[in-house]
Structures are given as structure tokens and as C-alpha cells.
Amino acid sequence: MAGEAGHPGETRPGSEYGGRWYDRRLFGLCLGSLLVVVAGALVQVRYGSFDMTLGQAWSAVFAPEVILDGQAWRAMLLGPDVPYLGAEFPEGVGRRPLIVWTIRMPRVFVGVLVGMSLAVSGAIFQAVTRNELASPFVLGVSSGAGLAILLTLVLFSSLTAFLPLFAAVGGAVAFVLVYAIAWKGGTSPVRLVLAGVVVNMVFQSLQRGLFFFADDLGIVRSALSWITGSLTGVEWPEFRIIAIPTIVAMILALAGARQLNVLLLGSETAKSLGMRVERMRFLLSGVAILAATASVAVAGIIGFFGLVVPHVVRLVVGSDYRRLVVGCLFAGPALMVVADVGARLFLLAIGQGPAQIPVGVVTGVVGGPYFLYLMRRKQNVGDI
Amino acid sequence: MSGHGDFAGASSGHENDSGARTERDVVADGDATELLSEDLAISYPATDEPIVECETVVLPAGEITAIVGPNGSGKSTLLKAMAHQLSPDSGQVLLDGERVQSFGSKRLARELGLLSQENDSPGTFTVEDLAYHGRYPHRGFFDSLSAEDHEAVDRAIDLAGVEHLRDTEMANLSGGQKQLAWIAMILAQDTDVLLLDEPTTFLDLHHQLRVMEVVRTLNDEAGVTVGIVLHDVGQAARFADNIVAMSDGEPYDWGPPVDVVTEDLLRAVFQVEASVDAEGDTGPHIAPHHAIDE
Numbered sequence: 024m025a026g027e028a029g030h031p032g033e034t035r036p037g038s039e040y041g042g043r044w045y046d047r048r049l050f051g052l053c054l055g056s057l058l059v060v061v062a063g064a065l066v067q068v069r070y071g072s073f074d075m076t077l078g079q080a081w082s083a084v085f086a087p088e089v090i091l092d093g094q095a096w097r098a099m100l101l102g103p104d105v106p107y108l109g110a111e112f113p114e115g116v117g118r119r120p121l122i123v124w125t126i127r128m129p130r131v132f133v134g135v136l137v138g139m140s141l142a143v144s145g146a147i148f149q150a151v152t153r154n155e156l157a158s159p160f161v162l163g164v165s166s167g168a169g170l171a172i173l174l175t176l177v178l179f180s181s182l183t184a185f186l187p188l189f190a191a192v193g194g195a196v197a198f199v200l201v202y203a204i205a206w207k208g209g210t211s212p213v214r215l216v217l218a219g220v221v222v223n224m225v226f227q228s229l230q231r232g233l234f235f236f237a238d239d240l241g242i243v244r245s246a247l248s249w250i251t252g253s254l255t256g257v258e259w260p261e262f263r264i265i266a267i268p269t270i271v272a273m274i275l276a277l278a279g280a281r282q283l284n285v286l287l288l289g290s291e292t293a294k295s296l297g298m299r300v301e302r303m304r305f306l307l308s309g310v311a312i313l314a315a316t317a318s319v320a321v322a323g324i325i326g327f328f329g330l331v332v333p334h335v336v337r338l339v340v341g342s343d344y345r346r347l348v349v350g351c352l353f354a355g356p357a358l359m360v361v362a363d364v365g366a367r368l369f370l371l372a373i374g375q376g377p378a379q380i381p382v383g384v385v386t387g388v389v390g391g392p393y394f395l396y397l398m399r400r401k402q403n404v405g406d407i
Numbered sequence: 408m409s410g411h412g413d414f415a416g417a418s419s420g421h422e423n424d425s426g427a428r429t430e431r432d433v434v435a436d437g438d439a440t441e442l443l444s445e446d447l448a449i450s451y452p453a454t455d456e457p458i459v460e461c462e463t464v465v466l467p468a469g470e471i472t473a474i475v476g477p478n479g480s481g482k483s484t485l486l487k488a489m490a491h492q493l494s495p496d497s498g499q500v501l502l503d504g505e506r507v508q509s510f511g512s513k514r515l516a517r518e519l520g521l522l523s524q525e526n527d528s529p530g531t532f533t534v535e536d537l538a539y540h541g542r543y544p545h546r547g548f549f550d551s552l553s554a555e556d557h558e559a560v561d562r563a564i565d566l567a568g569v570e571h572l573r574d575t576e577m578a579n580l581s582g583g584q585k586q587l588a589w590i591a592m593i594l595a596q597d598t599d600v601l602l603l604d605e606p607t608t609f610l611d612l613h614h615q616l617r618v619m620e621v622v623r624t625l626n627d628e629a630g631v632t633v634g635i636v637l638h639d640v641g642q643a644a645r646f647a648d649n650i651v652a653m654s655d656g657e658p659y660d661w662g663p664p665v666d667v668v669t670e671d672l673l674r675a676v677f678q679v680e681a682s683v684d685a686e687g688d689t690g691p692h693i694a695p696h697h698a699i700d701e
Contacts, residue, residue: 288540295521
């Protein structure tokens with residue numbers, strides 16, 4: 024074997040494969056996810072308390088008076104107000120494009136962004152803690168954000184306008200707290216998860232306590248929908264809140280995929296390869312927090328999603344984070360859009376009227392059992 | 408029990424040895440790197456007393472130095488400290504005369520590689536994926552793979568003898584094959600100094616020899632300085648140029664295998680009654696008889 028050394032010019036099978044990270048399965052996953060997003064979007068656009076035919080939905084989505092109008096796009100993407108509802112609405116735009124482009128499409132777009140940020144956030148946390156059971160919510164982000172939301176709604180109701188900001192800050196603070204508790208001359212994956220469990224328990228108790236201070240049922244309802252996670256009523260303003268942090272976090276996650284791979288080899292190996300492990304863990308956690316809190320800020324706490332989606336993607340493309348992050352970028356939106364179709368239309372479909380279920384209920388009800396199924400299928404859950 | 412070797416002096420006293428070794432010393436005089444630790448005292452947070460205390464331990468440039476000793480004698484701890492994975496309470500580690508602390512983490516990883524005792528990778532990584540991770544210290548955050556990276560990985564996979572397993576996933580490898588894959592990773596790191604923590608423990612005899620032969624070849628051909636913790640004194644006697652025998656956190660003796668591996672040492676350090684045939688052509692042969700009651 025040693026004698027074969029020293030033929031660098033020789034071509035070997037697979038040598039051009041070195042460092043190639045994409046493959047057919049990843050490509051298939053992405054393509055399939057895209058199709059699911061499109062199909063889900065069409066369903067969301069077509070059905071609702073104002074029904075259309077598929078053709079009407081299609082032509083409303085591609086209504087030239089909206090999608091070819093720069094001013095309309097500027098109003099939708101940049102604001103500042105809910106775009107052209109009423110008087111500002113350009114002449115000649117029909118009722119269907121109006122409903123589609125002010126209510127139904129932004130909800131799909133927000134769902135796409137929430138899906139990708141939660142999925143990627145979960146994937147990052149799983150690599151940083153080297154634990155498949157990690158997710159933004161296990162590590163305290165959810166309960167921190169939830170507590171901030173409840174505090175705002177119940178005790179500081181005059182500041183409700185800043186709710187998304189407070190949610191994000193609460194999530195970040197809780198994670199820093201978890202990190203600080205777990206720190207003992209360095210962190211370990213197990214200590215991080217255990218600290219997360221403890222912080223979650225305390226914060227959730229505080230949340231429950233706060234419910235007793237709520238003045239009226241409306242506040243309780245609103246608080247509940249934040250804590251359960253819901254896309255009901257999200258429109259362009261929510262899109263504007265989540266878009267930039269999500270895009271930034273996704274770019275950083277893609278750039279950090281190789282670092283995540285090295286972290287998967289364990290901190291000793293990562294360190295001996297020259298990585299400053301604690302610093303890298305902290306920076307990547309920061310990216311994951313940015314993504315998770317952005318989604319919490321618009322949709323509340325959608326449970327199980329950040330935990331389950333990376334698993335599903337891992338089953339298809341393996342543990343290599345260069346593939347996994349890309350897979351999550353596509354599969355997250357697909358699954359979120361589908362879950363939101365269920366959340367929005369389930370009661371309507373069974374004839375219970377126009378009320379909607381929070382999407383967090385759907386992800387919990389579907390994701391929980393699916394996770395159990397994964398657990399039963401695998402020999403050792405926990406290790407990536 | 409106290410050490411009786413003069414370790415500071417020992418490094419100069421062994422340059423003229425066998426013919427093969429002189430040849431390697433030629434390489435050593437060129438660009439091989441020496442790793443030296445001085446007055447190390449290392450303790451863990453949970454203990455008051457230092458686990459390891461040694462005056463001078465040298466890994467001479469371009470040679471293979473085996474660290475042996477019974478369980479708990481501090482040999483892995485010493486190796487980790489020399490790799491700058493543990494910060495010593497006092498003392499320093501010098502890489503070619505420069506303190507390892509003064510290296511940036513990536514620069515150190517380009518000079519010095521460490522293979523830990525237990526390694527774990529995701530099962531879906533292929534041998535090649537793993538080898539490419541060895542290039543980590545050679546790449547910037549946004550750098551893509553260079554021709555140099557590809558060559559280093561090809562060379563490493565070839566040298567480790569895992570070419571036929573190149574696209575096999577780690578989950579499908581035996582323990583010995585996995586270890587060779589990790590060796591390929593650390594070879595791709597392309598360092599002047601290589602520290603290996605018990606790389607042959609838990610392997611079958613075939614793979615133990617494979618690992619040791621790779622280390623030998625690497626040392627012969629590239630003049631890499633090797634520090635290797637070995638469980639098996641016989642193996643150390645066979646493959647190493649020098650042996651450091653650790654006992655209770657201190658080096659007990661230091662030198663070429665024929666001088667170090669003696670019946671007295673096995674009795675004093677390993678508490679084993681054994682006979683040693685120092686005349687064997689592959690280093691001293693040990694025939695253990697029985698354990699000595701403490």
C-alpha cells in the first residue's frame with residue numbers, strides 16, 4: 024500500500040467527487056419540496072371562506088396588474104402600511120387578486136420563511152450539541168420567547184406593538200441563560216440539553232402563573248395562540264419582520280455547514296483540527312437563535328418542527344451538513360406550508376365553519392407520533 | 408517510586424544507534440520537528456495533586472517515541488498536554504523551540520496532529536468525507552478545496568491503505584477499518600508532528616500491525632515526528648525508536664527500547680514478572696509470566 028504512494032497525476036475513480044456535496048437524492052428532495060410548496064400554495068389560495076376555482080386561483084396569483092406592478096411589490100415588501108387595501112389599491116385590480124395578494128399569498132410566504140428558519144435552526148442546534156434531540160425549543164428559546172410574550176400581553180399591554188421584538192429578546196436571553204448554566208470551563212452537549220430542560224421548566228411555570236393575572240379572555244386567547252404557534256392572520260407586515268433575519272441566518276448557516284460537520288466529529292477532534300470549538304459553538308448557536316427567534320416573532324412557538332424536520336431530511340440525504348442545511352431549506356418550507364394548509368382548512372373541510380386551528384397544534388399532533396416512529400425505527404436515538 | 412533516568416541528558420545520548428536510525432536522523436536534520444516539554448505539571452479540576460509531573464520529555468525530530476505505562480500512569484494526559492489540548496498548571500511545551508501557546512489554533516493544527524483515543528463520526532460520512540476534514544486547518548472559512556487539498560487527501564487515503572473503502576460509509580466499517588479511516592484523516596492534516604493516543608487498543612492483530620506499519624512508513628518517508636501512546640509494551644519495543652515509560656505520573660525511564668524494556672522495568676512499572684530477550688531482531692521480546700501481588 025505504501026508503494027502506491029506518489030502518483031499524484033494519476034486519475035482515480037471518484038477523485039473528482041472529492042468535496043462534491045450535492046447528489047441525486049438531495050436534488051430530488053429539493054425538487055419534490057418545491058412542488059409541494061407550489062401545490063400547497065395553490066390550495067391555500069383557492070380554498071377558504073371565499074372559494075375560487077383552480078383556474079381563478081391561478082389567474083389571481085399571476086394577475087398581471089399585481090405581479091407586474093412595481094408599486095404593488097414595493098407596498099407589499101417594504102410597507103409601511105398594509106398594502107393597498109381599500110383606497111390605495113390600484114384601479115382595475117379585481118376582488119380575487121386582492122384577497123390572494125393581501126391575505127393568502129403573504130401567509131404562504133411567511134410559512135415558507137418560518138419553515139426554513141425553524142428547520143435550519145434545529146439542524147444547527149443538533150450539530151452544536153451533537154444531540155439529535157436538540158431543537159430551538161429544547162434549548163430554552165421557546166420558553167424564553169413565550170414568557171416574554173406573556174409578560175407583554177398580561178403586564179405591559181401598552182407595549183403590544185413591540186411583541187415580536189420582545190419575543191426575540193426573550194428567546195435569546197433564555198438561550199444565553201442556558202449556556203451560562205451549562206458552562207463549566209466549557210460546555211458539553213449533555214449539560215446544554217439538561218440546562219435547557221431546567222430553564223424550560225422554570226419558565227413554563229412562570230408562564231402558567233401569568234395566565235392568572237390576565238384581565239380578560241381575549242388576552243388569554245391571544246397569549247395561547249402565541250404559545251401554541253399560529254400563522255393565522257399573518258400578512259405582509261409579518262413578512263417584513265421575518266424576511267431579513269431569515270435570509271441572513273440562512274446564508275450564514277450555508278457558509279457554516281463545513282464547521283458544523285467538523286463539530287459532528289466531537290469537540291476533541293474539532294479542537295485538534297484547529298477549531299476554536301467554544302467560540303464556533305457560540306457563533307453558530309447565535310445563527311440558530313436568530314433564525315428561531317425570527318420565526319417566533321411572527322408565528323409564536325411552533326412545536327416539534329425544528330426537532331423533526333432535520334431528522335426527516337437526514338433520513339434522505341445523510342448527516343453531511345452541506346447537504347442537510349440545503350435539504351432543510353427546501354423541506355422545511357414544504358412541510359410548514361402543508362401543515363398550515365391543514366391548520367387553516369381542516370375545520371372548514373369537516374364543515375365546522377371558518378375557524379382555524381393554530382398550526383402549532385398540527386405540527387405537534389403529526390410531528391410527535393412521527394418522531395416516535397423514527398425513534399422506534401432507529402437503534403440508538405440521540406447520536407447523530 | 409521515583410524516576411531514575413536523566414531525561415534531559417538522555418536526548419543527546421542516543422544519536423548514534425543502528426544504521427537505519429542514522430538514515431532517519433539525516434531526515435531529522437533537514438526539516439523534521441522536535442516536540443519538547445519542560446517541567447510540566449498537569450492536574451484536572453477535580454484533583455488537587457498534579458496527575459502528571461515531568462521535568463523534560465522529548466519527542467526527537469523525525470523519530471517515533473512510544474509512551475508506555477500501566478493504566479492511570481498519566482500517559483494519555485501527558486500526550487494531550489503535549490498536543491496543547493490540556494493547559495498545564497506549570498511548565499511549557501515547545502514545538503521546534505516555540506511555545507505551543509503562541510501558535511494560533513489553526514497554525515498549530517497544521518504543525519501538530521492528535522488522534523484521540525475514542526473517535527466517533529456520523530455513520531453516513533464516507534471515508535473520503537472524513538479524510539477531507541483533515542484539511543480543515545489548511546482552509547479559511549470561505550475557501551473551497553484546492554488542488555493541494557485533493558492531493559493531500561489522495562495521498563493520505565493511499566498511505567492509510569483505505570483506497571478500496573474510499574466511498575464506504577463509516578457505519579459499514581469494522582473497528583479496524585474505522586481506525587484506518589481516522590488515520591487517513593489525520594494524515595491528510597499533513598503535519599510534521601503526529602500524536603496518537605492508543606491507536607491500536609481494541610483492534611485485531613491484523614489491524615494493529617496495519618496501523619503501526621502506516622506510522623512507520625510515514626515516519627520513514629516523510630520524516631514525521633511521532634509520539635504514540637501504546638498499551639502493549641511489546642509493540643512499543645518493536646516499532647519505536649524511543650520509549651518513555653510512565654509510572655505514577657512521572658517518566659520512569661527514557662531511551663531506546665533495548666535500554667528501557669528490561670525485566671527490572673516490567674517488574675517495577677508494570678508489576679509483572681517477565682523475561683526479556685533483548686537480542687531479538689525486531690526489538691526486545693517480552694515473555695510475561697505472572698502478575699506480582701501489590
